[in-house]
Amino acid sequence: MLAPDMVDLSPGARAAFVAIWLLGQSALVLTAGRRADAAFGFRMFSESTTMTITLSREVRAPTGEGTVLVPVEDGRWVARDRDGLPHRFAWNDRVLDPVVGTLGLTMHAAYGGAAQLERLQAALDDVATHVPEDADTHALVADVVLQKNGREPQNLRLTSAPRTLPSGR
């Protein structure tokens, strides 16, 4: 830790500190709109938005042609690895966040819908890269019902970055 006298500033240093602090805070506040979560910008209660997330997996179609979406029930699924052995996976093994970690229930989108959509996209990408034993899932897909400020609900679909699977899967 610092010695107490290290936080005593000379008048010149005080002026510089004040200027830097005010410029920094002003910049953070004025640029908050450029960040989906408006972090460090003190935009309290910026919206009243709810979101409901339904998770699916994109897997190879049984016909062998293209892919189909398979619903993920209760955030859990079973998939086979390269050797054909089954493994259990769960969304909440990785995602503990109370909003994007909650599937099938309508949640208040804290810090706004854009913030939660951005976080959900990041969560999809994160989970998709942390299930190496899943050799079945081409991508994770989230269908989102977003209702902002009491308006008509919007239906949106987010897809994780495509996964590289063993050939033939």
Place this chain on the structure above:
Amino acid sequence: MKKAMGFLRDQGATHVLGVVRVGLGVLLFWEGLEDAQELMAHGYFGDHFHWPYLPEAWVPSRSVYVAILALQLLAAALVTVGHLARPALFFAGSSLVYLLACDRLHYHHHVYALACYAFLLAFSPCERSLAITSDGQDDGAIGPLWAIRLAQLQVSIVYLASGGSKLFDADWRDGLVLLDRLVRYGDQAVAKGVPQRVVAFFQHAGTASALAKLTIATELFLAVGLWLPRTRVAALFIGVWFHLAIEVTSKVGYFSWLTILVYALFATHDVRARTFFFDPSHPRGALSARAVRALDWLGRFQVKAWEPDELARAHHVVVVRRDGTRATGLRALAMVARCTPLLFPFWGPLALAASFTKGGDASAHS
């Protein structure tokens, strides 16, 4: 410009800084405990989905994270007791911002605000009062207040940012944001005992629109009103009730308590500039003196036994204001409420009632 730069050399009594420091220490400890509980319940955040603003390589390992949490708790304790408080505040504020930057999922306005105020208070002489190592004679301690002025500016920045963003948002101005919240959470309010008719009134579009405009006006008024001597006390009173209302109706962490705590920084930085005289021969006078001593956390009053004279004979207590004028009865009570944090929420109605009283303001200089 000269006047603006003058605040860099501004000096004042440090008693209130000690009070705010103790409060921040408690909140910092609370924050540290919450993080420690999350660590115990869910494990190290880096083992799960997290999303840093910083490069991933800058995110602390599990052992470093545990060490930071332990140091934060230690720093909070040091801040509270006033030993090495300023370096501890510096560390607490800096490390909170660092951890927020390590995972945006953990970003919360109240944590960032706490970090800002802790960091700024580190540059003030806040350890000169209410410190475990002080000799208890800290009433006369004087020190530079420039960092406190900056913390006060930070309060205004928060209100300007919050009120300004709402003002420029059509949904907010029109009341759509508030209306949707009032509609969605109306059932919860009824379940907590709020009458259905009251809830229905607030769920009306016109009411929500008016409330939205009132909220924006309140936040923008507070950003300015806290600085003007003529409006400061009214702004503090409105602000306290504004935050208490938010605390009751919303989940904002400890933001309301934090803001009410830093409101103390707007108190005039002097000590015991008013005198509370009481009649020691009367139980009500002695009881009032004990109450004022117990509630006077900001050190506003000298509490003295009164040798009854013509004026005091008719009263159990007499308050001598900073300007030398005297107040008794309801006016004295309003004066005490104005100066004591726990009674301050009642100052408005007391002052209003006192303004209708004919007596009570002796207006004689002591």
